[in-house]
Amino acid sequence: MNTVQAAQDAAREIAGVFAEAAAGAVAYPEPLGALVRGLVMRADPTGRDRKSNFIAFLLPSWIGERTGANPALCRDLAVGNVYAMLHFFLLDDVMDGGEAGLEDKRALAAGQLLHALFMERYGRHYAPDSPLWAYYRTYLAEWATAVSGEGLRRADPRDFRALARKSAPVKLGAAATLLSAGLQDQIADAEEAVEVALASLQLADDWADWRDDLPGEERSNAFLTLVRRESLALPEDQPLQERLVLQAIYRKGALEQLASILLGHGERLSALPNVAPGLVRFQQEIVAGILNDVQATRDTTDKLASGGGFSYFFIKNERIIGTNRLFVW
Incomplete structure (x- = not known):
């Protein structure tokens, strides 16, 4: 299958998944039912540059294609993942101070409704005593450890397992599909594969968000850790300023270092x-997007160097934005 065809098929599947997810919320009373449907519609990446969402919703189908899983099972898991993603998003938002603009009580209430919808979808195929729920508890513990400890230590750009931990519930779709196929012995390898992909996603996200994270969330941004420790070798007690990050990007090869890590993930x-x-x-x-940014940075560096514009560039503190703005649960 060529890349264009794969992208078109993915877009159609995603559109169907979100339409079904929105329809599943109609049984809830208003205004919470409308809130849940609105959250589903806002998260729909169809027709927008939000391709990063696709892993949560297409993972069951990706694995199902290899195992011969029933498409109806894969669809139910994908719809369940929409609800789960939004459930964890609301919990994260409340913990972060309600940045999404939802009042805490409504956000938590809607989150519980979403969790119930997630359980109903998965429960169609996995009984309460299924081994799947032991995996879910493990992934839930990984997520809880990550969010409760966020900012207490610097995000490590080279620890793929730690980078993936905040999105650990994504792995449930892989475990569920393999269990249904009688391939429980492959779950450990599938978990690692998903973790590697999620780590790449998180690094690209941190590159895209470095400017927003710099003022108060530097320790949570793995790209800024890379800049501080490897590109600039700054001591822990020295503030990392925007101008220094730009120097690391344009003069110290910080983005090339990031690309190298991502290429290693691919290997x-x-x-x-x-x-x-x-x-x-x-x-x-994800790698291709970062490599495009690397080339764009090199082109800008060459133009500035040939025109003697580096000093002006850093004095004016021009904005650089990565092309991989992402959304993960």
């Missing part, structure tokens, strides 16, 4: 057995 992913081709393509698209 690790390719070496794992039974990896779904869709997951490989997903990670490769």
Whole structure:
């Protein structure tokens, strides 16, 4: 399947998943039912540059294509993942101070309704005593550890497992699909593959958001850790200023260092057995986006150097924005 066809098929599947997810909320009373439907519609990446969302919603289908899973199962898991993603998003938002603009009580109430919808979708195929729920508890503990400890230590750009931990519930779709196929022995490899892809996603997200994170969330941004520790070798007690980050990007090769880590993720992913081709393509698209940014940075550097414009550039503190603005749960 060529890249264009794969993208078109993914867009159609995503549109169907979100339409079904929105329809599933109609049973809830107003105004919470409208709130849940609105959250589903706002999260729909169809027709927007939000391709990063696709891993949560297409992972069951990607693995199902390899295992011969029933498409109805994959669709239910994908719809369930929409509800789960929004449930965790609302919890994260309340913990972060309500940046999404929702009052805490309404956000938490809607989050519980979303969790119930998630459980109903998965419960169609997995009984309460299914081994799947042990995996879910493990992933939930990983997520809780990550969000409760965020900012207490610097995000490590080279620790792919730690980078993926905040999105650990994404792995449930892989475990569920493999359990249904009787392939529980492949879950550990699938978990690692998803973690590698999620780590690539998180690094690209941190690159896109570095300017927003710099004032108060530097420790949570793995790209800024890379800049501080590897590109600039700044001591911990020295403030990391925007001008220094720009110098690291344009003069110290910080973005090339980031690309090298992502290319290493790709090599690790390719070496794992039974990896779904869709997951490989997903990670490769992330790498391609970063490599495009690397080239754009080099082009800008060459133009500034040939025109003697570096001093003016850093004095004026011009804005650089990565092209990979992402959304993860």
